């Protein structure tokens with residue numbers, strides 16, 4: 604296992620992100636900001652694996668799938684980006700327990716679109732920790 608991380612320069616937010624070929628290293632193995640600073644508080648991270656492109660990305664806990672899927676070229680598609688259209692239905696291959704609970708709106712949209720029990724809206728759900736593997740729905 605040789606993680607090759609590349610910093611996603613140009614990010615518009617302050618989230619820490621690293622990428623590696625899936626299956627990637629544990630979230631703690633690679634940090635985009637470089638070496639750990641002794642005594643520094645490390646933000647909680649999660650690993651988000653995009654099965655369709657074979658990439659694992661380490662993200663700050665609370666990151667929505669949409670925030671990374673477009674950056675890394677996943678085939679997940681988007682419409683409204685507001686949890687209303689269902690275009691971004693995404694299959695959670697593994698790690699459903701590491702996602703935020705669906706809102707009433709997301710639950711309704713998933714139901715209206717006959718989504719399966721392993722599906723979530725990529726524009727709405729947040730990765731809270733651990734390892735989550737997704738692919739386009």
Ligand code: FES
Nearest residue numbers: 682683684689726
């Ligand atoms: S893009 Fe419309 S629900 Fe996610």
